Amino acid sequence: MKLRDVPSACPRLWRSLPVPSAELRLDLVLSSGQTFRWWESSPGAWTGVLGGRVWTLRQERDRLWYTVYEEEEEEDGDACPTGAAEPDGAEPERILRDYFQLDVGLPALYRAWGAADPLFRKVAKDFPGVRVLRQDPVECLLSFICTSNNHISRITAMIERLCCTFGRRLCHLDARPVHAFPSLSALAGADAEARLRALGFGYRAKFVSGSARAIAEGLGAEGLCRLRAVPYAEARRVLCALPGVGTKVADCVCLMALDKAEAVPVDTHVWRIAQQRYGAVLGGRSLTLRAHQEIGDFFRGLWGPRAGWAQAVLFCADLRKGQEPGSRGRARGGRGRDSRGDGPP
Missing domain, CATH: 3.30.310.40 (TATA-Binding Protein)
Incomplete structure (x- = not known):
């Protein structure tokens, strides 16, 4: 080593x-x-x-x-x-196993998805080991509110500014300060929206501060975590009631923080994949709530109960293809893809 x-x-x-x-x-x-x-x-x-x-x-x-x-x-x-936080290292190992969901055996899932879908089989052979993270629900939600009409490098810079401004400093690494993700109370303050706008969050500022305030005054962080135990449709409904949270953001949080492996985040790019690569005639002429449901149901029917995990593999492959030399445009985040279908509500 x-x-x-x-x-x-x-x-x-x-x-x-x-x-x-x-x-x-x-x-x-x-x-x-x-x-x-x-x-x-x-x-x-x-x-x-x-x-x-x-x-x-x-x-x-x-x-x-x-x-x-x-x-x-x-x-x-x-x-x-x-x-380790404990002498035997048990606690850090538990955290890593939980975060990377290492109890889920990935090779068997890849084989099942490949057997059901020749396109997946063709793409996935070059992208092993792509799994869905199990993130803190508050951090995941507030981060994905920032992804509308955005791309990964810009989202990353925004979240870094957010943490440096509102989060507790944890340490320095090679003179780089590293901060924790902000608390709900820090982002729910009366001046939070104005400060976020000054950091370049634009219209997203009111949604980040508004959702932080709504959670702090309503569900609380614990209540958000308890959504892990409710059905997928109910969790998505609760999330979509928060400021700035549409169906795609709600599905991202359901998949990556709330244990809803069947959630398939759908944006205009995923919609085009369903139509162009799979020949699925879904959703009519615009990305409506009905279209989200139909496309999600299509992939759940194709890939099964962990359809969100399968889509994560194809998304990662598509993202890497967009980053190759000679590809058109800058690399875009599939979860935070810059697309007209993912703008503010």
Whole structure:
């Protein structure tokens, strides 16, 4: 394990767990628009914030290596990684297994999806290990509100500004300050919308602050988490009642934070895929609520109860294709794709 390229790492404090690349590819999962808090801090090493702590992750020889950084004690102090929150490392391993949903066996799902769908089989062979993250519902929701009419690099920069302005500072890594995702109360304040507009959030500012306020005064963060236990349709209905949350954003949150593996986020791009690649005549002439339902039902019928996971694989492949040299336009995030169908309500 070569650790010299990982910022501030102490080799004795690294731990690992067995994770074959067929089960997880960090480079595909952490850069494909599911989350916006990870960056490639050195070749093959990914640093980000998870569970209110700063982590660096790396894969080598079918093992997932990780270290967790202590919060700084002094205003200008540098962080030093700690191998675990508990002496035996059980808690960080539990967090990683939960976040990457490692209890879900991916190769068997790929085989089932490929057997049902020749197009999936053709595309997926070059994109193993793409799985859906299980994120904090508040962070996932407020982040995806920022994705309308947007692309991944811009969304990532927006979320970074959001965290630096409203979030608690966790540590410095190589002089880079790293902050936690803001609390609901921080984003629900009277001046939050104005401050977000000053950060370049535009019309999204009122939706981020408005949804934070609505959750804080209503469900609360705990109530949002409890949506994991209710049926998919009910969770989506509750989410769509929040400011700035349409069907696509609600489906993203259902899939990536609320355990609704059948949720298929649909934007104009996914609609075109259904029509052009699968020959499905769905949704009429515009992306209405009926169209969302019909397209989602089409893919659920094709791929089964984890249709959202299968779509994540095809989306990742499509995103990578858009990033290849010579492709037209800048890379766009499928979950935060810049498309007319995903604008403000």
